Amino acid sequence: MAMGRTFGGRVLSTAVYLYEKVFRGIPLLVIFFLIYFGLSQIGINLNPLTSAVLGLGLRSAAYQAQIFRSALNSIPEGQSTAARSLGMSKLQTIRSILLPQVLRLSIPGWSNEFTIVLKDTSIAFSIGVVELMRQGRYVYVRNPEMVLPIFLLIAVIYFVLVVSINKSLGFLEKKYRMKGFELTVER
Secondary structure (H helix, E strand, C coil): CHHHHHHCCHHHHHHHHHHHHHHHHCCHHHHHHHHHHHHHHCCCCCCHHHHHHHHHHHHHHHHHHHHHHHHHHHCCHHHHHHHHHCCCCHHHHHHHHHHHHHHHHHHHHHHHHHHHHHHHHHHHHHHCCCCHHHHHHHHHHHCHHHHHHHHHHHHHHHHHHHHHHHHHHHHHHHHCCCCCCCCCCCC
16 A cells, blocks of 8 residues: 555555545544444444454554555655666566565554554454453453452553564564664764
């Protein structure tokens, strides 16, 4: 989508822009309800898990398109010009010159988006997906006095997952850091 928005024609660029605006502008809970309950109204019956995965994917794709587009826009135009002067086609330039840099530059944004998506899986509980929050509910309905320990345990599990994945992505970010693209702040 980022490439389509940047290099696509007017129609493709506008379509991607509208997609991003719609899916970034609607709350995830509403997206879940539209997919799970709304599609069933027109004869498309999806199970809760499929609806949740589809909703999370559609919303996340809109944010990831922005992450990729900003990374793409941070690459100096001179690199594309140099590639074209060497005889590379637009597609070769994108594939061989721009895309590897975009992937590297996108790692910090991916880390943030992953954290958001992971935590937002708890909202899937609202359409009946049996995930961590739903499992916690099953336990505390049988043991009401355990509400606080159960939710604290759920919080710890999410925290450990987020920190672990962010550390891994931080390692990748350092490993694939591009010299000359670092931002330094003097304090």
